[in-house]
Amino acid sequence: MSNIKNNTNFRFLLIYPLTVGEIPRALSMLAGVLRKHGFEVKTAVNTFKKPLNVSDYVRIAKEWHATHVGLSMYTLQVLKSYEIMKAIKEELGIPIILGGAHPSSEPVEGINWGADIIVRGEGEDTLRELCEYWKGELVQPSNVDMTMLTEENMNKANETFASKRVNETRASKALEQPLSDIASINDLSKIKSITYRDQKTGEIISTPPRALLSELDDLPTPAHDIFDDDAFRVNNVVRGHHRLYTTRGCPGRCTYCNSGVFGNKIRCYSVETIMERIREVYNEHGITNFNIADDNFTTKKKHVYGMCEAIKKEFPQIVWSVNSRVDMVNPEMLAAMKDSGCYMISYGIESGDQETLDKLRKHVKVKRNYDAIWQTHEAGIQVFANMLVGLPWETPKNIQNGIDFFHSVKDAVHLWQLSGAIIPLPGTAMYYDLGEENNFQEYWLNPDFHMQAAGIQVWQNSTNPYALSTYFQRNMFDDNFIATGKFFKYSDEHQRSLKELMFLYGGHNLTKLYGGQRWKQFKIKMLSHLSYFIYHHVDPEIEMNVVNQWVSRKNKDAEKSSRWGRSGLRERVAKKENKGLPSHSDDKYLVNMPSHMKPRNTQ
Ligand code: B12
Ligand code: SF4
Secondary structure, eight states: OHHHHTOSOOEEEEEEEEEESSOOHHHHHHHHHHHHTTOEEEEEEEESSSOOOHHHHHHHHHHTTOSEEEEEOOGGGHHHHHHHHHHHHHHHOOOEEEESHHHHHSHHHHHHTTOSEEEOSOOHHHHHHHHHHHTTOOSSOTTOOGGGGSHHHHHHHIIIIITTSHHHHHHHHHHOOOHHHHHHHOGGGGSTTEEEEOTTTOOEEEOOOOOOOSOGGGSOOOOOTTSOGGGGEETTEETTTTEEOOEEOOSOOOTTOOOTTTOSSOEEOOHHHHHHHHHHHHHHHOOOEEEEOOSOTTSOHHHHHHHHHHHHHHOTTOEEEEEEOGGGOOHHHHHHHHHTTEEEEEEEEEOSOHHHHHHTTOOOOHHHHHHHHHHHHHTTOEEEEEEOBOOTTOOHHHHHHHHHHHHHHGGGOSEEEOOSBOOOOTTSHHHHHHTTTTTOTTGGGOTTOOGGGSSOOTTSSOSOGGGTSOHHHHHTOOOHHHHTTSSSOOOHHHHHHHHHHHHHHHHHHHHHHTTTOHHHHHHHHHHHHHHHHIIIIIOHHHHHHHHHHHHHHHOTTSOGGGGGGOHHHHHHHHHHHTOOOOOOOOSSOOOOOOGGGOOOOOO
8 A cells, every 4th residue: 555655646436336226325425525635536336227247347447547446335245345346456456445334343354355444434534534644644633632542532432432333342352452552553543443454463453433423514515426327317317316414323222223334423414504405406406305314313303393494494395205213203393394395204113013122122112103103194294114024033923913003003104114024234233142043144245145135125226126036025025034034034834924914014005006006906916925825835936937937028128037146036946956056156256255254054
């Protein structure tokens, strides 16, 4: 990295390897920081419309003469990200920086796979200091209070950040680096919240966590002109501009949620900054329907009322939707939200069973779920209910409670969202508590896990979902992880009860998605039952072949064989034929895993 420091022409390529259908706004925010520090920025985003493979990323980096590459990484496509990283490193030898939810939780892993620097948590301030470091400007980091490196302050920071975040604790514990040594190794050691390998000693260093950003308004303006807009355009709208960020953080501590990047402390953008963003998107893109992508928009009442008032005054024509916790709304607030254009609230309902809610550490009663759903409906706002299924402790009794709950609120729910069965993400209590016993540790390093294929449902951002799912998985619910026992094993009885519940959710959604088209609803439901029956009880290959025929007739571009990419199908057929699984990697860059990280057989 040393010769890079003397370079004056910095060109930072930001890569988003996970397949997306909308502009990944994290890259806009990071590009704003990079540009402010004189870096040229380019993006390479893997989209459903314009998919990129490993060699494409290498070509782009090479042709553009990138001096640095940053990857935004999520757990679903870790191996692909590492392949990209390895290939670029081999061809160009430039510094590779990883950030995002996954490396923030598993920073040491990223270094072991060959990354130069892992940026843990919120990226902007750390990237700013790294820019200064690369440009040779970092003598004493401007906003880094070196007193933070005292053990007392480190402990304090750990208390608020690390000890509550399993990932940070793991990172620090794994390294056991005395503070005095960290401070004297080299300049990088002065930058908080990074993990890297010390060039001299070969040791992996994790610097102390930095405090969460307190003034979100001070962040540089996000850059939006860095994307190939065509890759995100649907019906003349570039998808992604509609997402607004008004707060960061969530006070919840749910066992299945990784809130390691934005933490538990709520920080708000000022209403004025958000209104400026709305003006820009409205004027430049004509967008009138926004989604506030905050983890939990309603945490601060003052913020909610301030936003409602400003939107109502300046943009009475726009409509918007938000995410919220059921225990952070009340009828008065709901009325104000409705009055200023809020048309949908997405709640983490998760379950209608109290034992399950308690085990998820949701700190919510079933009664509160029930009340919030009805209050929202009565306020004239649609309820989008996010549900979790496939929890390992559930018995038919727990599921029956869910069925009873479904019937008690179904008339007040607009759509039920089921992103497949629970995925225990790293950085969550559920992953650390249950991983060993269920033998799914580091599952993301198993090439046959096909995480991208799981849980992408009906109206999400997939353009060719039949290539990945069975008919009923696409139209009713995705039981791939349940049927194949990816994370947890389910008894036949459990699966039967779940099927009943899932067909209720799925059937309800059909009535909303195809309201008035009763014949269509009936047809989809019947075909889904048939598809389920053939897939589970006759022969998965038959289901696959029939739907493949149908897909290739309807969509000439769909690859006939692409449904083999679906791990569940592959496994079920392989099991039937009692033979090994075919390899999925068709790229010339195959992953060489460090030997200690060879994936366990988690099938
Ligand atoms: C909006 C959203 C969506 C949207 C849009 C997603 C998109 N691609 O833009 C939709 C609804 C489509 C979606 C879908 C899914 N999502 Co989502 N989503 C979110 C949400 C709420 C906000 C994402 C966001 O824009 N954040 C704002 C940006 C700025 O934050 P950020 O990406 O973390 O980036 C910051 C840092 O991480 C860091 N950073 C990030 N990249 C890099 C790179 C470099 C080089 C550096 C230096 C720093 C850096 O700096 C950034 C600025 O501080 C997050 C929760 C959250 N609070 O982040 C979940 C989240 C990202 N989603 C998640 C998941 C699991 C999914 C799904 C898989 C769910 C499912 N089963 O269907 C799908 C995946 C679909 C897909 N193909 O993308 C998880 C990811 C966990 C993980 N370990 O991978 C999250 C974290 C939710 C959670 N708490 O568990 N999602
Ligand atoms: S699931 Fe929702 S409420 Fe729970 S910690 Fe995550 S964002 Fe917060």
